[in-house]
Amino acid sequence: MLSALAVMVAVPVAISIRFGAWPGFMPVFRGLLAVAPVYWTVTAIEVLTYAPMLGSGGTYLAFVTGNITNLKAPAAISAMQTASVKPGTEEGEILSTIAIAVTSIVTTLILASGVLLFSFLAPVLQNPVLLPAFKMILPALFGALGVVFIARNWKISVAPLVAMIILFICVPALATAVSILVPVSALIAIAGARILYNRGLV
Amino acid sequence: MHAPILLIQEYGMQGFQNGPFLFLLGGLVGVFVISQSVFFLVKATARSRELGIGREIVRKTILSSAIFSVLPSVSILLGLITLSYALGLPLPWIRLSVLGAVTYELPAATAAMQTLGASITEPVTDTQVFSAVAWVMTLGCIAPLFIIPLFLKKIQSGVLSIQKKDNRWGQIFMSALFIGMISAFLGMGISGGILPIMVLLSSALLMGICAVLITVCKWTWLENFALPVSMLGAMALAVWYAQILPPGMLPAGF
Numbered sequence: 001m002l003s004a005l006a007v008m009v010a011v012p013v014a015i016s017i018r019f020g021a022w023p024g025f026m027p028v029f030r031g032l033l034a035v036a037p038v039y040w041t042v043t044a045i046e047v048l049t050y051a052p053m054l055g056s057g058g059t060y061l062a063f064v065t066g067n068i069t070n071l072k073a074p075a076a077i078s079a080m081q082t083a084s085v086k087p088g089t090e091e092g093e094i095l096s097t098i099a100i101a102v103t104s105i106v107t108t109l110i111l112a113s114g115v116l117l118f119s120f121l122a123p124v125l126q127n128p129v130l131l132p133a134f135k136m137i138l139p140a141l142f143g144a145l146g147v148v149f150i151a152r153n154w155k156i157s158v159a160p161l162v163a164m165i166i167l168f169i170c171v172p173a174l175a176t177a178v179s180i181l182v183p184v185s186a187l188i189a190i191a192g193a194r195i196l197y198n199r200g201l202v
Numbered sequence: 203m204h205a206p207i208l209l210i211q212e213y214g215m216q217g218f219q220n221g222p223f224l225f226l227l228g229g230l231v232g233v234f235v236i237s238q239s240v241f242f243l244v245k246a247t248a249r250s251r252e253l254g255i256g257r258e259i260v261r262k263t264i265l266s267s268a269i270f271s272v273l274p275s276v277s278i279l280l281g282l283i284t285l286s287y288a289l290g291l292p293l294p295w296i297r298l299s300v301l302g303a304v305t306y307e308l309p310a311a312t313a314a315m316q317t318l319g320a321s322i323t324e325p326v327t328d329t330q331v332f333s334a335v336a337w338v339m340t341l342g343c344i345a346p347l348f349i350i351p352l353f354l355k356k357i358q359s360g361v362l363s364i365q366k367k368d369n370r371w372g373q374i375f376m377s378a379l380f381i382g383m384i385s386a387f388l389g390m391g392i393s394g395g396i397l398p399i400m401v402l403l404s405s406a407l408l409m410g411i412c413a414v415l416i417t418v419c420k421w422t423w424l425e426n427f428a429l430p431v432s433m434l435g436a437m438a439l440a441v442w443y444a445q446i447l448p449p450g451m452l453p454a455g456f
Binding site: 001003004005007008009011012014015016018019020021022023026027028030031032033034035036038039040041042043044045046047048051056057059060061063064065066067071074075078079082083090091094095097098099100101102103104105106107108109110111112114115118129130131132133134135136137138139140141142143144145146147148149150151152153156157160161163164165167168169172174175181182183184185186187188189190192193197202 | 218223224225227228229230231232234235236238239240242243245246247249250253255259260262263264266267268270271272274275276278279282283284286287288291292293295296298299300301302303304306308309310312313314316317318322323329330331332333334335336337338340341342343344345346347349350351353354370371372374375377378379380381382383384385386387388389390391392393394397398399401402403404405406408409410413428429432433434436437438440441443444453456
């Protein structure tokens with residue numbers, strides 16, 4: 001775990017040293033404020049959810065290499081199902097660790113191959129005609145993500161969605177301060193969800 | 203490693219964000235991930251022999267996991283390509299290799315760049331901004347490296363009782379967190395005018411079509427591609443929308 005931590009932190013440290021560019025505390029803190037409260041909480045819940053299923057080795061490897069929900073956990077579950085082994089047993093832990101290790105290796109090799117071939121895509125991506133596509137990354141991401149989460153939890157979505165739409169329509173300049181509004185919106189969503197939950201509506 | 207770097211330089215992506223130093227970092231991270239995975243694979247295989255798990259079962263697990271991984275890995279690669287426009291190639295490669303997922307990395311990079319007056323829709327040209335993005339992307343997803351060693355044993359012993367106690371609220375809480383974050387970004391999209399609204403709705407519509415294909419037509423293979431397909435489809439439509447919309451209705455910079 002310490003080695004993974006060292007490797008992860010070494011990357012921004014090396015970048016800061018190499019380019020002589022230390023961003024300072026406040027820009028990093030303000031950037032983190034937008035994402036860390038949500039993702040740290042979600043991560044804690046994910047560890048709670050997946051740890052009993054994947055076992056110690058599988059959990060460590062899955063979280064270090066990432067892409068748990070869309071790749072590592074399904075691979076581990078599939079491996080245990082195929083071998084008719086139950087999660088939570090030592091046999092289950094061994095097979096899930098093997099499955100996660102193999103998926104990590106395959107993913108790393110595919111990403112490295114993609115990087116090697118990327119240069120052939122570079123002239124396409126540099127084309128000015130494609131400029132609108134890259135300027136619209138966020139609406140493209142959150143439109144797709146939003147419809148999934150809102151469709152599954154439309155009752156919980158109403159309060160934060162209405163609050164944010166009203167806020168951004170009334171004060172469009174807030175678009176530059178979305179990092180501060182993410183935790184606000186999350187709190188509205190949680191408070192609304194709790195009220196609905198207590199009343200038995202979700 | 204030289205060939206892609208030379209080609210990238212040829213096509214004008216010779217900025218520091220595509221420099222050899224960062225490619226070297228990316229390579230080292232890749233070697234680290236593979237080394238750890240091989241270590242765990244060897245240890246788990248040895249333990250499987252001690253437990254009397256058949257070699258054939260282990261072999262099948264390795265083979266089926268490798269085949270299973272290919273398509274989701276390609277979808278992760280699409281995420282890398284998406285991020286590379288603003289951040290260059292090596293940083294997204296590093297971030298998506300260790301503790302990464304495009305659904306986290308993009309908002310993290312956006313937030314970090316906003317705080318320094320930059321935008322995710324333009325290639326980063328300032329090393330200070332690039333450095334801040336690298337720090338936020340790293341620190342924002344580092345929590346498991348503390349949570350797992352400190353709490354894994356406690357979690358494993360206590361999680362069953364927690365789930366039995368109120369598993370439903372735990373699921374709702376996690377959904378509410380995600381919805382809160384998504385709502386803020388959806389609100390931001392709406393504030394940008396007609397083009398982002400059209401792209402947002404297009405992406406949602408494409409995702410809905412994917413959902414129908416998966417559930418009604420049983421195209422289960424599409425599950426791992428629904429997000430990148432919807433995202434890239436909406437981005438492609440953005441190119442068309444920008445051509446058909448009157449210039450006055452487009453955001454500044456088009």
